[in-house]
Amino acid sequence: KNEVEQSPQNLTAQEGEFITINCSYSVGISALHWLQQHPGGGIVSLFMLSSGKKKHGRLIATINIQEKHSSLHITASHPRDSAVYICAVRISGQNFVFGPGTRLSVLP
Amino acid sequence: DVKVTQSSRYLVKRTGEKVFLECVQDMDHENMFWYRQDPGLGLRLIYFSYDVKMKEKGDIPEGYSVSREKKERFSLILESASTNQTSMYLCASSLWAGSAGANVLTFGAGSRLTVL
Numbered sequence: 361k362n363e364v365e366q367s368p369q370n371l372t373a374q375e376g377e378f379i380t381i382n383c384s385y386s387v388g389i390s391a392l393h394w395l396q397q398h399p400g401g402g403i404v405s406l407f408m409l410s411s412g413k414k415k416h417g418r419l420i421a422t423i424n425i426q427e428k429h430s431s432l433h434i435t436a437s438h439p440r441d442s443a444v445y446i447c448a449v450r451i452s453g454q455n456f457v458f459g460p461g462t463r464l465s466v467l468p
Numbered sequence: 469d470v471k472v473t474q475s476s477r478y479l480v481k482r483t484g485e486k487v488f489l490e491c492v493q494d495m496d497h498e499n500m501f502w503y504r505q506d507p508g509l510g511l512r513l514i515y516f517s518y519d520v521k522m523k524e525k526g527d528i529p530e531g532y533s534v535s536r537e538k539k540e541r542f543s544l545i546l547e548s549a550s551t552n553q554t555s556m557y558l559c560a561s562s563l564w565a566g567s568a569g570a571n572v573l574t575f576g577a578g579s580r581l582t583v584l
Contacts, residue, residue, distance in 0.1 A: 393573055402577035403558065446511070448573065454499050454518050454562075455526075456573060458511040 363387060364459040366447050372465045379434040381462045383447030386428065393456070394421050394432045395446040403446070406432070437466045471495075474559050474576035481583050487546040489579050491559030497574075499562045500542035502526075502534060504555040505578075511558065517542055549583045556580050 367382045383392070394406045407414050407421040409430065414421050418437075423430040434441055447459040475490035491500065501516040503526075513526030517536040531553060535543045542561075546553055559576040 395575075403560075403575040405573060405575075408572065448511075455501075455513065455516060456562075460508075460510040 363451065363457050364447055364449055366445075366459040366462050368462060369460070370463045370465075372467065373437050375438060375466055375468050377437050377466075379437050379441075379464065379466075381432045381445050381447075381464070383430045383432070383459055384428055385447075385449050385451075385457075387451050389428075389449040389451055391450045392423055392430050393448040393450075394430075395448055397444045397446065397461075399443070401443075406445075434464075439466045439468050442466050472559055472561055472574050472576040474557075474579045476579050477577065479579060479581045481549050481581065483550060483583060485549050485583075487549050487553075487581065487583075489544040489546075489557055489559075489581070491542045491544070491561075491576055492540050493542075493561040493574070494540065495561060495563075495574065496539070497561035497563055498539075500536065501560045501562075502532075502542065502544045503558045503560065504528070505558055506555050514544065514557075546581075549581075551583050554581060554583045 364385045391410045393408050395403050396406050397403045409423040418435045420433040442465050444461045444463050446461045448456045450456050472493045481487050499518050502514045503511045505511050512528050514532050515526050515534040517523045520539050523534050533545045557579045562573045
């Protein structure tokens with residue numbers, strides 16, 4: 361059983377669309393990360409959340425601790441947003457557990 | 469700007485060769501991790517280290533070993549490379565859980581290894 365699940369697995373959108381990527385997890389966590397990986401690139405951390413909501417530019421991340429669910433929203437999507445988005449949680453100890461990733465393609 | 473630096477971006481090796489992948493961080497982080505990333509399988513933990521000379525096996529340690537002689541450096545070693553170890557290898561670091569800022573997780577750019 362995967363401790364961290366993401367949906368959808370793949371997503372294709374037209375430029376300008378509002379995009380939502382979902383992450384659900386099955387155990388208590390101390391923090392949740394949204395990570396971005398461009399094709400052939402390294403992984404960068406977009407947000408780290410332990411409660412509520414964070415916004416940076418066109419990106420918004422929310423978390424509902426009671427429902428064990430987080431969403432990443434992209435407003436006015438752009439082709440440069442095309443990447444794999446990964447949800448990661450810190451459950452206990454020193455390690456992190458990663459979701460399988462959502463591959464986003466934004467078409468011009 | 470804080471950094472995790474991986475020594476090689478691309479490597480091509482032959483079956484049976486010994487391979488060293490090095491990772492250096494400049495953030496004084498206690499924890500360092502080695503992951504491999506394969507299509508459809510996501511990120512899988514190979515080994516992590518929470519202190520100098522300390523290491524713990526992750527989910528897929530077979531065929532790998534690690535070395536952490538200094539706090540800032542964590543090396544991944546493939547004693548005898550095999551074709552099924554062709555993958556993207558990612559190093560990451562974080563502070564000790566419970567520290568202020570503990571949940572910051574920083575990745576290197578990745579090392580793409582091809583074993584022929």
